[in-house]
Amino acid sequence: MSEFMCFSAQENRTTIPGKLVSGRYRQPFGYRVKRSKGTKDFYLTMTLHGKGLFHNGSEACECPESEISLITPGTPHYYGTPEHTVWEFNWCHFVPREDWLPLLQLPEMIKGIRSARFDNEKDWFHLAGAFNSLIQYNEETDLFSERLAVNALEEILLLISKNTLEKHFQMDSRVEETIKLISQHYRKPFNVPELAARVNLSASRFAHLFKTQTGEAVMEMLNKIRLRQSKKLLETTTLSIAEIAEEVGFNHPFYFSRQFAAFYGTPPAVFRKHILHARN
Incomplete structure (x- = not known):
């Protein structure tokens, strides 16, 4: 089968x-x-x-x-x-x-x-x-x-x-520390070697441990954290798309829009229109 x-x-x-x-x-x-x-x-x-x-x-x-x-x-x-x-x-x-x-x-x-x-x-x-x-x-x-x-x-x-x-399935403290860091400081331009050094691991060992523990790569998780935060800003503020992109750590509004559309199924401008329509 x-x-x-x-x-x-x-x-x-x-x-x-x-x-x-x-x-x-x-x-x-x-x-x-x-x-x-x-x-x-x-x-x-x-x-x-x-x-x-x-x-x-x-x-x-x-x-x-x-x-x-x-x-x-x-x-x-x-x-x-x-x-x-x-x-x-x-x-x-x-x-x-x-x-x-x-x-x-x-x-x-x-x-x-x-x-x-x-x-x-x-x-x-x-x-x-x-x-x-x-x-x-x-x-x-x-x-x-x-x-x-x-x-x-x-x-x-x-x-x-x-x-x-x-107890033996609890998350590794180094992974927990990294998740806390990127969740609180998602605007910063982190990379894998830098994050690995913070928890005293080689980049390859850190990447493997993080993927094994969480099911996804650390930079993928950082990207999703930024996109979820951008969704909140689209729902609760009048910031422009470019301003939101910069606020959550994306360098280019066009790249942000592409990532948002891939993640949520619609571009950020269209998403905001749907929110405004639902409230009226």
């Missing part, structure tokens, strides 16, 4: 990393998804009934009922429904806030794909309820739905962490 997914499936369209999207599927044998280059966001699934099969291009693992799976950014992934079952699952694509990253330190089943099992029925019921709320809020379009969806996602990650994480 894993080879069938890897070599027979058509390439699926990649997701827009800044958009929080979720849903529920019920798929029989023959369902398969192929993303040979991975995505720029995290992909979370919660198996309600049956089981799913995941493959990273080299290894395969199953996600049966009462388990969640988490595919990290950039991980090639192929998944689908094995024979003799129907796979019913909740799913969500998201980019985590920096303070959520310790909640994502789950056991790695195969390279790039993490997993956790719920043996407590009550905890599983609570997780399902939070996922239902996330899906519901994502279908709504009022001013509060986006924030409510984000809160529901945070509840999901907290419940998974509460159920799963042990």
